[in-house]
Amino acid sequence: MRKAISIIIYGLLMAIVYLVYTGVFSLVEILLSIAIGLIIAYIFAGDIITDLSKLSLSRIYHAVAYLIKYFTVIEARAHWSVIKIILSRNTNPKPAIVRVPFKADNPYTIVFVANSITNTPGTVVVDMDENKKAYYVHWLTPISLNDDDAYRSISLEFEKHLTKVFE
Amino acid sequence: MRSKSFPVICLITTISIVLILAVLLNLSGLTTYGVNELTGLAKLFVLNIPDPTKPWSSHAFEIVTAILWDQRGFDTYFETSVLFLAIVASVALLSSYGRRHMPESTGDEYTTMIVKVITKLVVPIIAVVSASIAIHGHLTPGGGFQGGSVFVVAPVLILLAYGSRFLSSRGFNEVRLLAIRALSVTLIFVVGLVPVLYFLTHGTAYLFQNTYKPDSAFTYPYLIPTPIGMILTAGSIMIYNILEFFAVAAGFTLAILLLTREFERGGKK
Known part of the structure; x- marks a missing residue:
């Protein structure tokens, strides 16, 4: 049934x-x-x-709300930060690959957080470890190399919204 | 060693190539085209095939597909047969030896969860789009072969992301795929043979004939009235397209499945 x-x-x-x-x-x-x-x-x-x-209406609502926020506010913010780097005279922004842990369990949450990170300019998920529950993210302007700091500034927002959609 | 004049030489060469090509294109008349300037054969096809009032019409809007299955349907049948023989040859080559102790891969060792989940989401969309391309082959650009080729992208993605065991577990095993392939090619020929039966019992008809001709009353139904509206099937063209879709999809899937298994074994006996 x-x-x-x-x-x-x-x-x-x-x-x-x-x-x-x-x-x-x-x-x-x-x-x-x-x-x-x-x-x-x-x-x-x-x-x-x-x-x-x-399946429920509130999850669909969260998904639509997240998509709208992602493609307007979050994308614009990320683009602006990369535009500033391109236009600045600093030719070496010292990029780094950082480990970003994730707490989600559902494969859809994990994958969509990873794709959200990749789709915003400035951060790219280059690999992930399902057993250690961590993404490896190439970060154009690293604020900190610490796992928790990276989690807070890269994926916390995505994971917070997408957990409501998929978990 | 790169001299200082190198960029200048590059620039001059590029500009002169572009200019020469532009002059050539203009002189040879490739830049302008129109119905009035069609050559004889093209004019015959363009004016006759889509026009239902003409005696040689195929009742199909997509002229390329109509030519493939109506005007030169017999030829296309043998093209399909050639592809079938190629698939049979690859089956004979690839599946004959060392199939017993073969560990089929689950794909875990070379893809991450990201690739798997996205593949899972994209594959059904590819399948739906390929079905649309095949079914509307007589109306819009596309057709059975094109739809089947688009469909094969889905098994390729599955094989790369999940390995060959996933496809086998979903019922896409080689016996079944080869059976679909053989059945579709046979049915294409049977549909082409129906006019011959008409010829033997009633009167003039041609092998692989689609709709009526001036000297032959035989016709496949090309415009079917139903309670929910008219369905334009363009005679046998739609049947051929759907059968060819299954033939191509099953054949290529089979070839790629066997190649992937060989790849996963890594050359071990």
Whole structure:
């Protein structure tokens, strides 16, 4: 039963992807998209939806709120700090690779925090260790090489928001 | 040794190459084109294939796909067969020896969680898009081969992120893939043979014929009325595209699966 619901939800999501890619919204096309979405979901939904009981409106709200904040405020701040370095006459900002620990357990949280770090200019996740629970981040303007300081200034904000979405 | 005049020489060379190419393109007429300047054969195709009032129409908007499956469908069938033989040859080469004690990889040793999760999210989207490309092959650029090739990106990503065991555990084993491949190619030929049955019982029809011709009444249904609206299938072109999609997707997935297994064994017997 639970599997059937997750297949239907994921199938409808895939149907939307199909419709947006195709660009035609006739009734025939919508029925076709649902059929194809359900076939795809039958194969993949079990791997992608790990816990259906976590699905709730508040999580979706947090996800949308995080996306809006990320692509406006956080990205703008990170871009501005890199623009300052580019325009300054300091040709060696002394970058470093620091270890940033994470506390999350869910793979989706861990991956999306890592991608959030990489997508903001100035920080790139170059590797991660799942057993030691740490990212290795190349940091253009390191404030501190200490693990906790790095955690606080790089990933605390991402992890705080994404924990509400995925954990 | 790089002299001081080196950048100047580079600049002059670049500018002169650009100028020469521009003059050549302009003189050869490649920069301007229009329907009026089409050559004879192209004009024949462009004016006849998409126009349902013409006797030689294929009732398909995508002319390239229509030419591939209608005007030269027999040729395309043998192209598909050549690909099929190549896949059969690679199966014969790769799966014949040392399959028993092969530890199949789970991919843990060469990817991180980031690669795995993102692959998991992207793969279904690739599959959906490839299905759209194949199904609309007679309406928009694309078709069965193109859709199948796009689909194969998904198994490649899975094989790189998770290793070959994941694909096998999801039912993509080599026996089944080869069966899908063989069945699709056979069905393409059967669809092409149907006009011949018509020829034997009723009257004139041609091998791999799609819609009616001036001297032949045989036609696949190209515009199907349903309660929810008209469906334009362009005759057999849509059937061919869907079958070719499965044929190409299964065939390439099989070849890549076998190659990845060989790679994971690292040349050990």
